[in-house]
Amino acid sequence: MSSRTLSRRDFLKLARTSVLAACGLLGLGGLIRFLEAQTEPALPTDFDLGPVSDFAPGSRTLRPEIPALVLRTDAGLSVLSLVCTHLGCTVESKPEGYICPCHGSRFDPEGRVRRGPATQPLRSLRFVIPQDGHLHVFTN
Amino acid sequence: MRRYFLFFGSVLLLLSLLIAAWQESRRPRPVALIPTLTGQVEYCLTCHSDLAQISSSHSVKTFGCVVCHGGEPLALDANLAHSTMRGGANPSDDSVVQASCGGDNCHGGSPETYSDHIQRATTSIQATYAGAIASMLYTFGAQPDLTARFAVSVVQDPQSSSGITGLSAFGQVQASNPAIKLFGQNCLNCHISAQPLPGTEYARFTGCAACHTPLTPVGLLPGEGQGVTPQVHKLTTAIPFTQCDTCHNRGNYDLRSMTFQSRQDLPTDRLHAYYQPIAQFTTCEYKLECNDCHTRTEAMGGGSLYGSKKDIQYIRCKTCHGTPTELPLTKTLTDPNDIAFRLAQLNPVIDLKIGDTILMTDKGDPLWNIRPLSDGSYELFDKASGQRYTFKPVKGSGCTQDPSRQDSASCHQCHSVQR
């Protein structure tokens, strides 16, 4: 056999290997789909916090289930997420701002970063007050 | 030879993998529903998404399917998914109604919250047949009086306010009397838990669905309803008279031969559809629905066992029309939690508001679809079709009937319709 042409044995070997590779890829694809399946429903992204009247002007209400802080001033309502923007721990609310217990990030009372390792400010969460008069907060 | 074999072997494996992938792609995409009442995900909608919602007060987003029907919420194989369904296709059947419809928050609650439907329905004579059984046993000498002792199946009511705390199953009566035996064989098809006789004119479900899932579309008479497929996944209080007729107007018993002679005509007008071809009735009795007059208590019972129609049925002509000396009783609705508002919301043929006045029976049952008008007459809204009728009270009319003799036979003397 010249080195330019493929012997029957080698062709069959090549063919066999490619077929088995295809099998392997199919199997891998199926395996990935199998392992990616979600059997639990996703965590809720909207929260009904009750009547807006529950949040008196001048109040700061901690809602740990989100977790977020609902601030009602004379200017209006704002909802500040208490999820640290570094790696997701819940920050603690202090008079001088917020401190994250995990790696020491500090935020001012408006949520801006005072000291790292976090680089992004605390998120302001979107909210609506529909006809029922309840405060609905969204985390997505 | 061996080399070919390995190549063909791998081709076969590839083919089988492709077949597996193809089979996987043919599976239906699961459609999840998380009802707000249960919080448990269920996948019934994968196959049943085109099913109409059963009623506005049982929205599928709130209830889902499994809380009423049972079944396996995660299974997408029909046999497995349906294997634990309660009552087959009818979860309101007597055998499973407590699990499907019961509970304090649903229809197994207390009279104070108007949620004791199961208690009322299962003790009513439409379920127990106690009256017919008692009167038949008395007639043929099997019991000394008309006291109800038997029902179609055993039923207990320890808190009964009627004095009857339990009924035994009729099957236990040793029927040496041929008439009683024939009665047991031929005449026990018309109660809520029995399977109906074959034939579309008898078609109904059992349990709550016997009345609340009408199989005769509103407005269609037996002669017209052939071949029309009714919506069976439906619960309603707008019950047309044709549904009552599947038991109440199908023919006559012959008490000598103890057989049932079914009526053979297929009427196409309302006049001839109503009642037996021998009965007497007035205009409103054939133009309205049965439940426009017969109250919830009459149709479903009061919550205690009772032994005769006479103990529960009390509606008279004078309940709506009054007597020559008295106007019918009324009630002004001041409490937003009044049962009348809930009933009107379930079947919005009338818009009731706080401050409205409705008619009321002498026992306090609201006739929530009937209102006095400012000119002294009254308006009524048909509970099935919503059609509006007006009528005048007896007082101030030319009626000369003795005010103390107000049974229906008296009114029928003058007011019955000629067929």
Place this chain on the structure above:
Amino acid sequence: MRPNFFHHLHPPTIPAQQARFHYTLAAGGLALFLMLILLATGILEMFYYVPTPDQAGSSIQALTFLVPYGGLVRNLHFWSAQFLVLFCLVHLLRVILTGAYAPPRRFNYLLGMGLLVLAVLLDFTGYVLRWDEGIRWALVTGTNLVKSIPVLGNDLYLVLIGSPQPGPATLLRFYDWHIFGLSLVVLILGGWHLFRVRRDGGIAVPPPAMRQDQTRITRFELVRREALAMLLASTGLLLLSVFAPAPLAPPITAQSALSETARAPWFFLWVQQLLKLGSPFLWGVVVPLALLLLMTLIPYIFPRPSSSELGRWFPRSGRPSQLLALAIILTILALTIVALLPTS
């Protein structure tokens, strides 16, 4: 070519007679292959299965209906398991009916019997893990059989079942046995079994002097044949798993009792039939164990088959053991068939 890892797992050459399909039926090799499939599919199932009574059935339903290829993985696991038990029996029969249990292979025969028992126990514990209506009565009777053993019964019951009656503790223990306890023992005994095959001179054939067929095949050829067997077995297993789903009944709940007939798993139908005769301990424990013991003692109670007759089916010198083995297997088969007949 240079031999790779898989080539090196095999001797450089083996007598051609050892690799003939019509001799060995490839039963032992297929059993080993099926164990590997079971390991892989079992690990995948573990990502979704929850071993508590209220979640077992629904986690299996979620795996079967909601996870992509979940049903396929479960069916592969189910069919591999049933065929494993079947091939262990076929392999056992082959060994007896070809006289391959003679010394020096008697100890390996014992290891094999142990592996057979473990395969059946793994099949049973896996069956129970379904925790559905189909297994309910098998679980109750099977565990009560343990109680019927005198002296040891009650303590053994508590050890195996974990509580006074089958419940959450039982499910957790059976899960532990299934994925770890029994599997670990299978790994050890299986490895030993394979080692002993090599040390005892490979699959039983006559010694070189008495051998009629002197041809040999290389390790390369042997691996090729094994690869072909695995490819064909995988194809068959896949097609079966695609078109024949594993059984699943509604989960066991406190009030459910849906069964019209209570049927043992197929490999225990013969015991269910025996138990119709009377005393649980006698017919459910003693008789089956006695049959097992009889099978196990075959290499020790019968005269050894002659070496010249090795490598072929039904050697004359092994006639008594063949008759006994066939009698036992046919009895069990007959009992199984009778158990399957519709009851009049």
